[in-house]
Amino acid sequence: MTRTETPPLRARAEIDLAALRANVRALRARAPRAALMAVVKSDAYGHGAVPCARAALEAGAEWLGTATPEEAFALREAGLHGRVLCWLWTPGGPWRTAIEADVDVSVSDLWALEEVREAAAAAGAPARVHLKADTGLGRAGCQPADWPELVAEALRAEGDGLVTVVGLWSHFACADEPGHPSIASQLGRFRAMVAYAEEQGVRPEVRHMANSPAMLTLPEAHFDLVRTGIALYGLSPSPELGTPADLGLHPVMTLKASLALAKQVPGGHGVSYGHKYTTPGSTTLGLIPVGYADGIPRHASGTGPVLVDGKLRTVAGRIAMDQFVVDLGGDEPAPGTEAILFGSGEHGEPAAEDWAQAAGTIAYEIVTRIGSRVPRVYVNVNAEQVG
Numbered sequence: 369m370t371r372t373e374t375p376p377l378r379a380r381a382e383i384d385l386a387a388l389r390a391n392v393r394a395l396r397a398r399a400p401r402a403a404l405m406a407v408v409k410s411d412a413y414g415h416g417a418v419p420c421a422r423a424a425l426e427a428g429a430e431w432l433g434t435a436t437p438e439e440a441f442a443l444r445e446a447g448l449h450g451r452v453l454c455w456l457w458t459p460g461g462p463w464r465t466a467i468e469a470d471v472d473v474s475v476s477d478l479w480a481l482e483e484v485r486e487a488a489a490a491a492g493a494p495a496r497v498h499l500k501a502d503t504g505l506g507r508a509g510c511q512p513a514d515w516p517e518l519v520a521e522a523l524r525a526e527g528d529g530l531v532t533v534v535g536l537w538s539h540f541a542c543a544d545e546p547g548h549p550s551i552a553s554q555l556g557r558f559r560a561m562v563a564y565a566e567e568q569g570v571r572p573e574v575r576h577m578a579n580s581p582a583m584l585t586l587p588e589a590h591f592d593l594v595r596t597g598i599a600l601y602g603l604s605p606s607p608e609l610g611t612p613a614d615l616g617l618h619p620v621m622t623l624k625a626s627l628a629l630a631k632q633v634p635g636g637h638g639v640s641y642g643h644k645y646t647t648p649g650s651t652t653l654g655l656i657p658v659g660y661a662d663g664i665p666r667h668a669s670g671t672g673p674v675l676v677d678g679k680l681r682t683v684a685g686r687i688a689m690d691q692f693v694v695d696l697g698g699d700e701p702a703p704g705t706e707a708i709l710f711g712s713g714e715h716g717e718p719a720a721e722d723w724a725q726a727a728g729t730i731a732y733e734i735v736t737r738i739g740s741r742v743p744r745v746y747v748n749v750n751a752e753q754v755g
């Protein structure tokens with residue numbers, strides 16, 4: 369949901385597009401020789417794909433990246449230009465739509481190359497293909513043993529005018545653990561697989577391997593293009609790499625809710641389903657009107673932090689589908705008082721990383737899972753504004 373008018377009072381995710389543009393500029397400065405791809409898969413990690421993609425292009429990103437074809441086509445339907453690479457394909461494509469929408473496709477295997485050839489012949493135009501190498505992640509990509517055949521077939525299709533091999537690429541397994549031995553091993557394998565393809569006659573426009581953590585920690589992995597997702601949204605890929613501020617990044621999403629109720633209760637009162645929390649004495653309870661249907665992780669029951677009326681509170685008892693409770697320790701803020709679950713930290717609010725730790729997950733998941741029932745409200749929308 370995309371709104372710019374006055375938001376509803378229950379809850380909202382404010383998306384600061386000036387922060388996003390500043391992150392793009394900061395990232396470009398760190399990889400000056402590489403082009404920047406703004407990875408906007410999964411609705412831009414929950415931030416809203418079209419507004420974020422547009423802001424990233426305004427700030428100097430040349431490429432957009434998506435997982436599914438539908439995500440890529442939605443960018444074109446919104447009128448966005450710039451290069452788009454889409455990498456998560458299953459039999460049936462739709463490859464022809466990608467060719468006609470000017471979307472670059474990733475190919476890891478012969479079945480995909482064959483479908484691309486057929487679609488290009490039907491479309492009467494070549495497909496732009498990035499051949500993906502599995503250099504050690506063990507997920508998508510072509511194994512080194514199968515690479516010569518994939519390269520040969522791609523060159524044959526290129527000779528037939530059905531594909532243009534514009535990219536050679538791979539993806540890291542452990543870039544968020546600097547020094548992990550797989551990093552050097554994957555880089556070495558990538559260099560060898562690129563060298564082989566080039567010896568055979570592939571002339572790639574871009575060779576690319578770096579996600580956000582590799583982009584931030586490993587300049588030798590920048591090659592011609594860096595694919596940044598999480599850093600674009602102002603979050604650190606891992607606490608091991610530092611906080612967003614340490615990395616010069618500005619968190620883009622602030623999740624707010626409106627306090628629905630504050631009431632006095634006696635000591636010994638059970639709170640929420642299962643009575644996993646009992647008031648230690650007479651106190652006040654506050655009702656926060658968001659729950660797991662909104663993407664608030666139920667695993668953060670009893671641990672998630674919230675800033676209410678300038679004070680940090682903790683989820684009391686279980687997070688339910690639509691709401692949870694905090695112990696306000698005797699304070700009685702007015703209903704409608706703003707509760708901030710996470711944001712930039714500018715007002716003392718928790719960070720997405722704090723919720724990740726409370727729920728035993730990563731900050732990526734915290735922002736990406738915020739539900740469609742929470743309106744995204746865009747602030748600092750115009751490129752001239754400075755956040």
Ligand SMILES: *Cc1c(COP(=O)(O)O)cnc(C)c1O
Pocket residue numbers: 407409455539578579580581595596597598599605
């Ligand atoms: C999601 C993804 C990225 C971006 O990863 P971040 O760690 O968020 O920067 C890059 N490349 C591929 C293939 C991805 O799936």
